[in-house]
Amino acid sequence: MGIRNRLWFAGDRKEFRMIERPAYMDRIRPFIGKNIIKVLVGARRSGKSTLLKLIREQLLADGAPERSMLHLNFESSATAGIRNADDLVGYVGERLGAVDGPIRLFLDEIQEVEHWEKAVRSFMVDYDADIYLTGSNARMLSSDLATYITGRYITIDVYPFSFAEFLAAYRQSVGPIDERAAFRRYVTQGGFPFQTDLAFDQAAGMQYLSDLFSTILFKDVVRHAGVRDADALERVVRHAIGEEGHLITVANIAAYMKSEQRRISAETIASYLDAACRAFLIYRVPREDAVGKRALKINEKYYVVDQGLRGAIGLDNATAIDQVLEGIVYMELRRRGYDVRVGKVGGKEIDFIARCGGETAYYQVSYLVGSQQTADREFGAFDGLDDNWPKYVLSLDEFPQTRDGIRGVNIIDWLLEKRGE
Template sequence: MMNKELIKDYLAEFIKTPLPWFIERELKVSETERRVITIIGPRRAGKTYYLYQLMSKNKENALYLNFEDTRLMEVSFKEVRDLIRMFKEISGKEPMYLFLDEVQNLHRWEMAVRELLDTRKFRIFVTGSSSKLLSREIATSLRGRTLTYTLLPFSFSEYLKAKNIPTQVLSKDDEALIKKELMEYLQFGGFPEVVLEKEKEKILKEFYDLTLFKDIIERHNLRNISLAKFLLSFFAQNFSCEISVNKILNFFKSQGKKFGRNTLYDYIDKIQDTVAIFFVNRYSEKIYTRESWPKKIYLADTGISRVVRFSTDTGRLMENAVFLELLRR
């Protein structure tokens, strides 16, 4: 049961506090009362700040609920409408826009969202860091009633914007600077905090550990921690490469460790759920060939590999960056 005093404190703070400064992102989403707009992406890709960007046009008519805020942790899906009523009491108006951040932390969130959508009163936006959890719940309760978008870390053009580097009417010196920045972008990636802060290596290590322990091991209650660690490290090192399940199984057999093929597939699925790793099928007209291994690995951000990479391979980094640019389109 939600604590009303904590909720009032949260709502009052949201109403009084101006939105923080943000770098405008290139992702464009639709606005409709008939469908929920779902935004997924890896941890720390900037989903919260993207919601700020969307609500900046009409904050006085918006309600933002961050389900990672401790004051909202006791809220149940049945109490969301009561929470909206409390907002109306405090602000004097009912919100037109609802922004639900990290919604997978609200148990049975899809039931609450479906009920709100049925009222036709709100335009609803939700974010999450778990593609499988969101897609599973959408499939059961919100099938055909959502539009899903993926927000990745900064593209190179967004990276240049964040660093106030001009991209129009370039001199030779400007071109040289952009080439230098491209190499840094490939090496450290485009996570907003990494781009804007100085301690890039430490921040990337923190992101990597959070993805491993919070988004993979804890979220899915995995018991074989060493297998989860190995797989994430293996994928981060072998980006822009084809990999096979047999290669992984043979490595563990050589180390005297045994586990079933189904266990391996299950752990790979959990890692893919973080939206930090993408597995691309081979092109073929035959569905069996498309869906079978080997698959090619790409990272949601080249900086992820920095934590476990032992050498610089500009060709592979560039290939990964091109894949991400195509994915954005």
């Protein structure tokens, strides 16, 4: 491997099959080469490092010299000597100090470097620098960036594969597959991108996901949050994932822990859930009064970042298909840039109120809307809403019904954006 490749791949020698992710590249492309820090955040192994490589390829295609680029993965033994801001400044100066013109820095899992924000600010002052960061802890990145680099960065959330990406990656890596068959695999295996390297083998994939869950829990939650009782943390997080899509409170979880002979204070449980959210392992969804547009302070929902993790920790996705489908829809709404809330209309619940760019849409999610009773419940959830924003009932029905202006849409078609519009 030549010196230029060593500069790029420092701390990351393994070759990976890169899957194009055009939705992310379209968001990043306007900022490539600009004097603004690009911050990619998301769960560990969600594809942030691959996006850095795709950005590099775009820069090379645009004519940027490879000698001006440096990629450092701070979880690799190759970067073990870079522990703080001074180390990082010295390393970059040694490698790229003699480069004429702009330098391009790709700093992967930057939160591993103590006081990293001071080094990044130094690069912006001392160089004509095009900087890309990735991180797996929301609070560390957001608080440090806001404090030291105010107004000079953009944040892009990175998630595991959507179903559309999963389908494309499967067909590219393995071969043809029917959309419905692919969705069954997606429900079980989820969308973490490394499965492409495993040829989407289910047994190997589930072992990988089990190990990944432990890694996220202990490297991105326990260590960064300073948790002392890792076993209690794991029990709380597993319970929250098991209750995915159900309204729960800290008091509910405390009662569950007590039944397990583990007494934990409400404050500690809340801190555990916050830490898991900051590591992008789970997502908290608040509730609001859909008519009065005011936030409700009790009862929230949690969703796991990827349904494959749910199966990997021993939960049966098939028997909890309603919860799993709800989680898939929630994460897809986030991918599409929506701010999402759980809605309450009188005594009824709307699964999701999704807002983006001044527009609103309402979603109910159901496995099948077969019986009249189920149809009345799902479509009736919108009773009391008198606005004209679109309302959807998503299900796996092959021929979904529509009534009273509320559209029934097949979930698979919706995920693939085949909405007949």
